[in-house]
Amino acid sequence: MTGPLLVAEALVRRYPVGRGGLFTPAARVAAVDGVNFTVEPGVSLGIVGESGSGKSTLARLAMALERPDAGRILFRGEDLNALSAADLRRRRRHFQMVFQDPYGSLDPRLTVERIVAEPLTVAEPGLDRRARRERVLAILEAVGLPAAALHRYPHEFSGGQRQRVAIARALITEPALVVADEPVSALDVSVQAQVLNLLMDLKERRGLTYLFISHDLAVVEHVADRVMVMLRGRVVESGPAAALFARPAHPYTRALVDALPDFDADPGAHADAAFRLGDPGAAEAGACPLADRCPRAQARCRAEMPVLWALADDRHVACFEPLG
Ligand SMILES: Nc1ncnc2c1ncn2[C@@H]1O[C@H](COP(=O)(O)OP(=O)(O)OP(=O)(O)O)[C@@H](O)[C@H]1O
Numbered sequence: 001m002t003g004p005l006l007v008a009e010a011l012v013r014r015y016p017v018g019r020g021g022l023f024t025p026a027a028r029v030a031a032v033d034g035v036n037f038t039v040e041p042g043v044s045l046g047i048v049g050e051s052g053s054g055k056s057t058l059a060r061l062a063m064a065l066e067r068p069d070a071g072r073i074l075f076r077g078e079d080l081n082a083l084s085a086a087d088l089r090r091r092r093r094h095f096q097m098v099f100q101d102p103y104g105s106l107d108p109r110l111t112v113e114r115i116v117a118e119p120l121t122v123a124e125p126g127l128d129r130r131a132r133r134e135r136v137l138a139i140l141e142a143v144g145l146p147a148a149a150l151h152r153y154p155h156e157f158s159g160g161q162r163q164r165v166a167i168a169r170a171l172i173t174e175p176a177l178v179v180a181d182e183p184v185s186a187l188d189v190s191v192q193a194q195v196l197n198l199l200m201d202l203k204e205r206r207g208l209t210y211l212f213i214s215h216d217l218a219v220v221e222h223v224a225d226r227v228m229v230m231l232r233g234r235v236v237e238s239g240p241a242a243a244l245f246a247r248p249a250h251p252y253t254r255a256l257v258d259a260l261p262d263f264d265a266d267p268g269a270h271a272d273a274a275f276r277l278g279d280p281g282a283a284e285a286g287a288c289p290l291a292d293r294c295p296r297a298q299a300r301c302r303a304e305m306p307v308l309w310a311l312a313d314d315r316h317v318a319c320f321e322p323l324g
Contacts, residue, residue, distance in 0.1 A: 046224025102162035
């Protein structure tokens with residue numbers, strides 16, 4: 001079908017604060033306060049904002065894990081909160097979530113096979129054991145895990161591998177939309193880029209659409225086509241990622257962008273960035289793997305900032321401009 005994949009219309013979600021009195025209800029604060037957005041198929045939307053700005057609440061609303069107090073969330077034109085519980089359950093195979101914490105989000109008592117297969121048992125209950133195992137093996141391979149992972153338990157894996165298991169679980173039903181809420185922020189910096197690269201690779205290969213939530217602008221800039229900036233439950237600015245990062249219009253966005261390492265003032269930041277964004281080898285060797293594709297940074301890379309590079313292959317981390 002054509003048309004947007006996901007639409008948020010004037011979403012509001014309020015939570016009680018404090019306990020209220022005997023005859024007075026508790027005051028309520030709007031964690032999400034009149035948010036609108038549209039996500040077209042194949043276009044990933046990054047949602048940024050500091051802690052408490054309402055990003056996770058918005059993710060839960062988008063996944064129909066919570067009901068809004070006002071507004072609607074439409075997936076392929078259907079108001080998710082108007083569906084019966086059974087219909088909503090059936091639709092869930094098309095939108096899945098990856099959580100921040102690969103430790104807490106995987107049941108430690110279950111094998112990887114059972115964890116990854118779990119959404120399939122709901123989505124395709126008729127599948128026999130053999131067919132289910134084949135699907136699990138195929139998705140494990142797609143996320144870079146060996147077949148031997150099947151019989152292992154979450155504690156036997158590193159944080160990055162656990163997040164691969166969580167990604168496999170999210171993708172096994174072949175969803176169109178993946179909502180990723182801080183999917184790399186609990187990981188060691190050295191493995192963050194590997195998982196981000198995997199997500200980008202899967203997006204390409206499977207035509208996925210992401211709603212990608214992070215407080216880390218550098219991360220969002222690499223994975224998102226469009227970016228939406230939240231402050232106290234509201235959207236203060238949104239637009240194409242490259243333009244928004246290059247020319248932030250709202251003072252809050254500017255402040256967030258300014259908080260990124262200043263590559264021009266601090267050449268050391270480049271080595272940090274190369275390491276953080278996933279290539280310690282490049283940081284040490286002083287090589288820029290993107291130098292020949294980046295007309296603007298080419299000279300600077302070679303001269304004074306040898307590791308000015310990004311993990312994504314289409315934009316540059318420091319100048320936030322598309323590569324030539
Ligand atoms: N279940 C809840 N009950 C009460 N208040 C809540 C609940 N969930 C979120 N809030 C409040 O709503 C506001 C937005 O929280 P939310 O977790 O959505 O923000 P966030 O941007 O994701 O922040 P973080 O990155 O720290 O998770 C915060 O003030 C938070 O305390």
